[in-house]
Amino acid sequence: MATRPLRRGPATDDRRRLLVTPEGITLALTLATRGSRAGALLLDLVIIVASMIATTLALLWIAGGVGVSLDKAAANSATGHALQFLAICWIIALFLYRNAYFLFFELGPRGATPGKRAAGIRVAARDGGRLTTEAVIARNIIRDIELFMPVLFLSSASQGGDMALAGWAGLAWVAVFVLFPCFNRDRLRCGDIIAGTWVVEAPRRKLEQAMSVAPASAGASVQTGTTYRFGEPELAAYGEYELQVLEQVLRENRPEAMREVAATICRKIGWDVGQGDERAFLDAYYTQLRARLERGMRFGQRKADKYAGSGKHTGSGKNAGEG
Amino acid sequence: MTDASPSFSQRVSSRVGGWFTGAPEQAVAAEAAALRSDRFRLEREGEWKRLDRIVTAIERGRLRRITDDDVLALPALYRTAASSLAIARDNSLDRATLAYLESLTQRAWFQVYGPRASLWSWLRGFLGGGWGAAVRGIWPDILIALATMVAGTVVGWVLVSSDPNWYYSLVPGGLADERVPGATRAVLQKTLFGNQDEDGLSVFAAFLFSNNAQVSIMAFALGFAFGLPSLMLLVQNTATLGALLWLYNGQGLLPDLIGWLAVHGTTELFAILLAGAAGIHIGRSMAFPGEASLLQSAAAAGRRAAVVMTGVVLMLVVAALLESFARQLINNTGGRLAVGGFMLVFWIAYLFTWRRGRSSATGSG
Numbered sequence: 001m002a003t004r005p006l007r008r009g010p011a012t013d014d015r016r017r018l019l020v021t022p023e024g025i026t027l028a029l030t031l032a033t034r035g036s037r038a039g040a041l042l043l044d045l046v047i048i049v050a051s052m053i054a055t056t057l058a059l060l061w062i063a064g065g066v067g068v069s070l071d072k073a074a075a076n077s078a079t080g081h082a083l084q085f086l087a088i089c090w091i092i093a094l095f096l097y098r099n100a101y102f103l104f105f106e107l108g109p110r111g112a113t114p115g116k117r118a119a120g121i122r123v124a125a126r127d128g129g130r131l132t133t134e135a136v137i138a139r140n141i142i143r144d145i146e147l148f149m150p151v152l153f154l155s156s157a158s159q160g161g162d163m164a165l166a167g168w169a170g171l172a173w174v175a176v177f178v179l180f181p182c183f184n185r186d187r188l189r190c191g192d193i194i195a196g197t198w199v200v201e202a203p204r205r206k207l208e209q210a211m212s213v214a215p216a217s218a219g220a221s222v223q224t225g226t227t228y229r230f231g232e233p234e235l236a237a238y239g240e241y242e243l244q245v246l247e248q249v250l251r252e253n254r255p256e257a258m259r260e261v262a263a264t265i266c267r268k269i270g271w272d273v274g275q276g277d278e279r280a281f282l283d284a285y286y287t288q289l290r291a292r293l294e295r296g297m298r299f300g301q302r303k304a305d306k307y308a309g310s311g312k313h314t315g316s317g318k319n320a321g322e323g
Numbered sequence: 324m325t326d327a328s329p330s331f332s333q334r335v336s337s338r339v340g341g342w343f344t345g346a347p348e349q350a351v352a353a354e355a356a357a358l359r360s361d362r363f364r365l366e367r368e369g370e371w372k373r374l375d376r377i378v379t380a381i382e383r384g385r386l387r388r389i390t391d392d393d394v395l396a397l398p399a400l401y402r403t404a405a406s407s408l409a410i411a412r413d414n415s416l417d418r419a420t421l422a423y424l425e426s427l428t429q430r431a432w433f434q435v436y437g438p439r440a441s442l443w444s445w446l447r448g449f450l451g452g453g454w455g456a457a458v459r460g461i462w463p464d465i466l467i468a469l470a471t472m473v474a475g476t477v478v479g480w481v482l483v484s485s486d487p488n489w490y491y492s493l494v495p496g497g498l499a500d501e502r503v504p505g506a507t508r509a510v511l512q513k514t515l516f517g518n519q520d521e522d523g524l525s526v527f528a529a530f531l532f533s534n535n536a537q538v539s540i541m542a543f544a545l546g547f548a549f550g551l552p553s554l555m556l557l558v559q560n561t562a563t564l565g566a567l568l569w570l571y572n573g574q575g576l577l578p579d580l581i582g583w584l585a586v587h588g589t590t591e592l593f594a595i596l597l598a599g600a601a602g603i604h605i606g607r608s609m610a611f612p613g614e615a616s617l618l619q620s621a622a623a624a625g626r627r628a629a630v631v632m633t634g635v636v637l638m639l640v641v642a643a644l645l646e647s648f649a650r651q652l653i654n655n656t657g658g659r660l661a662v663g664g665f666m667l668v669f670w671i672a673y674l675f676t677w678r679r680g681r682s683s684a685t686g687s688g
Contacts, residue, residue, distance in 0.1 A: 021436070025405040027429055091529040095536065107442055109381050111433060122433070126622070130436045133445045135622075138629035144537070145544040177547070190547050194605060195629070196622025202433075203426040207372065208419040210365055212358040244418045251419065287357050290416050294360055297414065 017186075017200075019128045027128075030201040031187055032121035037199055043115035048097050055093050059086050102140040107133060112202065122202040126186075135195040142191035150174045208251060211290070214283045221280030228284035234269040235292045241305035243293060246286050250279075258282055360415035367407055371427060374400040378430050401431040449633065457630035458597065458674045461604045468557060468600040472592070475558040479565020493566040502567070508574040515576065515583045516654055532643035535591065536636050539598035543605075543632050550606020557599045582656035585663025587646035593670050594638035601628035601635070638670070 015031040063086055105113040111131060112122040123139070125131045153174055157167025181187045192198055221228070238246075249261050255278070262278040265271075265285060273281050293303060356362045377393045377400070380386070408424040415421065458465070482489040487504040494502070502514060545552035564584075571580035608624035609617060645666070653659050 021405075021432060025402075025409065025428075027405075027432060028425060029429065088529040091533050095533045099536075099540070104442075109384060109434065124433065125436075126618075128436075131433075132626065133442070134626035134629045137633060138625040141540055141629060141632055142544050142547060144540050145547065149541075193618060193621050194547065194625030196618070196625065202430070203422070204430070205419075205423045205426045207368060207375070207423045210356055210361040210420075211417060212356045212361040213365075240416055243416055247418055290360075291358055293416055294358070294414060297416070 014185075021128050029124065030203075032119070032199045032201050034181055034187055036119040036121055036201075037181070037187070040113065040115035040119040040121060043118055044101070044113050047114060048101055052094060052097050055097075056090065059090050062086060099140075102143065103136060106136045106140070110202075116199075120202055120204075121199050123197050124200050126192075126196050126198050131197065135197050137195075139189075139191035139195035139197050142189075142194055145174065146177050146180075146190060150178055211247065211250065211283075212287045214287075221277050221284075223280060224274075224277050226277065226280070228281055228288075230269070230285060230288050234271070235289050237268050237306060238265075238289060239303040239305040239308050240293055243286070243289055246282065246289075250282055250286060253279075360411070360417060363410070363414065364417070364420055367403070370400055370403050371407070371424070374404050374431055375427055378427070378434050381434050382430070397431075398435060401428070401435050404428050404431060449630065452678060453630060454634040455674045455677060457627050458634070460627050461600055461631060464600040464604040464607060465596065467603055468553075468596050471554055471557045471599070472561045472596060475561030476565040476568070478558070479562030480569045481565075482562070483566045483569045490566050490570065493562050502570060504570060504573075506570075506574075508576065511571060511574050511576055512579070515579050528643045528647035531646055532640050535594075535639045535643065539595055539635050539639060540632065542595070542598045543602045543628065543635075546602025546605040546628070547609075548606065549610045550603040553599050553602030553606065557595070560595065579656045582659035582663070583650065586650040586653065586659045587642045587663075589663045589667035590638055590645060590670065591642035593667070594635045594642060597631050597638070598635045601631045604628050604631075634674075641666075 015033070017029045017031060019027045019029050021027055063083060102113055105116075106123050110117060110122060111124065116122055123131060123136070125135060150171060153167050153170035155167075157164055157171055177190050181189045186192075186198055188198060246261065249257050258278045259275070262273065262281055265282075266273055296302060356365055373393070373396070377389055377397055380388050404424060405428050408421075408428050411417075411421055411424055479493055483493065483504075490504050502511065542553050542556045545556065568577065568580065571577055605621065605624045605628050608620045612620035615623070645662070649662055650659065653662060
């Protein structure tokens with residue numbers, strides 16, 4: 001999965017958006033997939049329903065502790081008032097679960113509900129500015145016609161009779177809102193349009209080790225003492241894509257994968273290296289290939305992959321890097 | 324240049340470094356790297372990691388762990404990371420580092436430009452003039468909604484007076500138990516007065532609020548379909564009102580009914596008016612975006628309408644309290660009219676005429 005660089009896959013390309021921050025820095029954002037958004041919503045709904053049930057059960061349990069059956073609630077006694085209070089708590093809690101859950105979490109520093117966090121996505125302002133409270137309120141108020149109305153129409157449609165036809169018609173109309181994200185490039189739902197927001201991926205990455213501090217990068221192999229030096233034609237065999245695949249292999253550090261890659265490289269450049277020292281060989285080849293390609297980069301010459309002609313101008317470095 | 328042990332320790336530190344960021348990886352001197360782009364990175368990664376630490380603390384909500392120095396350094400660190408990213412994109416082919424920098428810059432950007440106001444301080448600004456400003460901002464839509472509601476009431480009245488059978492289709496059955504055409508004056512009067520010993524008022528209030536708020540949120544949300552469903556909802560609801568007015572008028576109870584409704588009605592109808600107007604505002608901005616693009620226009624309207632809607636929910640809380648307490652406790656038309664009238668004046672004054680002192684308003688403008 002990780003061997004495909006970002007700039008290649010058409011699947012990620014049409015989800016990439018460049019956003020210019022107020023100080024003029026270009027940030028690349030990746031729109032969340034519809035699948036991950038649906039998954040996040042489903043998870044949130046499960047959490048909401050579970051909390052509703054838990055709250056109901058807890059209140060019932062407390063009511064049981066108060067020790068009266070519900071038909072005596074109307075009695076103008078202390079227990080009656082206690083039960084009334086519990087009923088109020090229940091109605092308010094259900095209202096808040098339904099309406100304030102999304103608000104509360106999306107206004108937090110991570111801009112995401114628990115479901116969105118689990119899916120690795122978050123809400124952001126489309127114009128690159130601040131995500132305002134008004135925007136979060138606006139995008140969540142619209143949820144009602146996207147979630148609640150279809151359920152309403154579906155229930156009236158399934159009842160049969162005169163209402164059935166109207167129900168189905170209503171359902172078709174509401175489906176437009178539900179399926180809205182499928183019909184626009186930025187995967188906006190109605191709430192996103194109203195609020196000026198979109199949902200983007202929020203990756204969290206750890207800083208990996210620098211590659212060229214391995215001993216074989218600059219000097220000799222620790223095991224055999226061999227110093228690998230590659231000439232121009234050997235380094236010209238590969239481009240940036242292969243370099244990054246190699247980086248991935250080195251970071252994963254699996255012996256069998258490295259053996260395979262080392263053998264492939266040796267075949268390609270016509271070398272013959274003995275078994276057992278693949279790590280040092282690959283470290284050295286990686287470092288020298290990257291040094292060559294980065295030197296080319298500084299002079300505006302990039303080589304996207306092994307098929308690209310050596311030294312061919314692929315436009316300015318910036319465009320090739322982001323396109 | 325070096326023996327095996329540093330390489331091993333580096334590998335361990337790269338594993339562990341994620342948990343105890345800082346010291347171990349700093350040990351790798353920039354000169355140890357063979358590549359220019361890696362030296363660039365090693366020289367700067369201390370600052371990136373500091374930024375990472377601050378941003379992670381903010382994301383987890385552990386604001387107390389952040390020192391004042393860190394807070395002050397955050398914007399500068401963010402710009403450093405962003406410019407590092409810009410340079411690295413042109414200089415480095417280290418994909419893991421580029422990905423890290425992209426994610427770090429993005430996370431820091433979200434914190435630097437995230438919602439700065441807490442919900443609490445936002446609420447204070449909202450009550451202290453933000454709400455009124457938003458309401459005044461949609462005044463053309465309020466006029467449209469008001470006209471629609473008046474028209475709906477008149478239509479309801481006229482329809483029922485021309486054919487009383489309309490009453491049954493206009494007034495939902497659950498509401499109209501005894502209140503049907505042909506009911507006697509006594510029956511109708513009983514529905515208006517003498518319910519003060521009724522129990523469970525507070526539960527009733529909570530239920531009313533929850534129900535009304537959901538309906539008004541719906542009226543607003545439907546504005547997305549170019550405002551037409553919002554208008555229809557307004558007409559439908561006020562036609563019911565017109566039918567009721569006609570019914571009580573027939574028995575000479577019109578002032579009493581108005582008093583009965585006015586206690587909470589001035590607040591509730593005002594709220595419905597605002598919700599409908601907010602819906603129309605969005606629909607109108609999408610149908611006629613003017614100079615701006617459709618999306619920009621919709622977003623601007625949506626944010627303004629969201630403020631109005633928050634106010635609507637608050638008004639409905641007040642309306643529900645009035646409906647279940649004040650109306651049952653005040654058992655005469657004069658008192659009810661006074662309460663209703665007072666609320667109406669209060670809302671109009673608060674939303675349309677009261678503005679935060681001109682001197683402080685210049686700060687926000």
